[in-house]
Amino acid sequence: MTELLAIVLRTLVVSGTATAMAVLVGFPLGYAIARRRFRGRTLLLGFINTGMGMPPVAVGLVVWVMLVRSGPFGGLDLIYTRTAMVLAQFLIATPIVVGFTTASVQALPPRLADLLFVLGAGRLRTMWILAREAKLGLAAAIMAAFGAIVSEVGASMIVGGNLERSTRVLTTAIVTETSRGEIERALVLGLILLGLTFIVSLALTVVQQRR
């Protein structure tokens, strides 16, 4: 029971941290891409949109190659740690957050930022008001990013190693229990994962739909 609780908490911490980091990077980046015109913008958006559907196992493999002892960042000694898992999940979540943010900011009335400028809003205030106006899309960005990384198994397995009491999270635990033939335990873990995703999504939906 204690280990089960630890797995749930670990899952929340790893995916929650990765989502928070993706939001910190993805919101400003998506906002900037939506508001500015620059050379290569369409190409960049093409990469981001591709990234939104990137297979987690492929991301995991790239991170593993970078962090493995013989890799370019092997000296950091991060492979098979929760930090490595956060990093991989951050890379999966960021394009999703950027893509949703860009789309939702672009969907705002084109002159809204101009209006805020002439009404006297500074740059930060403008960003904050636009974010509030785009909250439907931004909340969807967080839900989609969290949902994608909390349910992925490939990247966590490769860079985390599924080590008991260290890097095992709900998805890798489900794989382990299934391979052991512990189908009931796997099902319980699956239900917990579903419940967790539902609670997080519901909380964000409440924020999203609040007037």
Place this chain on the structure above:
Amino acid sequence: MEVSLEGVQVERDGRVLLDVPTLLLRGGRTTAILGPNGSGKTTLLRVIAGLDRPGTGRVRIGGLPAHASRVAYVFQEQVFLRRSVRDNLELGLRLRGLDPAERRVRMEEAARLLGITHLMVRRADRLSGGEGRRVSLARALCLRAPLVLLDEPLEGLDRPTYSRLLHELPQLLAAFDATRILVTHNPGEAVRLAEDLVVLVDGRVHASGEKRDVATNPRVPEVAEALGYFVVMRDGRRIAIPPDALRPGSGGEEFLMEVDEVVDLVASTEIAGRIGEVRVHVEVPAGSETPAQGDRIHLHADRFFELS
């Protein structure tokens, strides 16, 4: 509060959008910036508001550098937060640091003047075109800025709403205790609403001054066309004729028109055709004798202006 521009030039993608060596817009008056689509009217307004920075030159409002805090801007498009009308009116007042009591007084006064008191709790982004335009005007009004900029404030309204607001606007503009600059491509609106006119064509100012001076002395074809006049050649001279001065029949300055089309407008009949290569049209009362397509008829102008 007068507005002055010196050496202002705006370029985009290698194209000059605006080139204004010098322009002075007098304070306390309504000036209409008149010109065809793409002539740089909105760019000029945006430069004055500080929304676009000119590549060269400077804009001064009341002798000081242009700043958003001294401007109220009514956009051509309806631009609202997805919140109530009250929240939308209050936003600018909050951003300018007014206390709640002052905000309430100003909002109530503006809402009463624009007749939108009953709309205050409605979502602003779901209003009709006419209601939205009133709310935009109220939002600008309650800022009590010394300079009010209006970009095509009547564009896109249905006919009854347009007509109602067109007649109300002079009184509403007078309520702004400010210098008012209005952008329009419609010469009728410009002459009705403004005291001064600036004619902008291809990013350049071709005329500016009191509306009577500009309208009765267009001087160049660009100004005459922006004012909606027909510009025709006559014995090697170029002359501009206001549409209401051109009538079928003889007398005064006479022209021969080749009729292309006769359109029944129920209350009147429009005769469209060409004087030389210039397309013109005149209206005659319904029931009048009308020519057929291909006929040549005489028109006369009881008013016209020689152009250079």
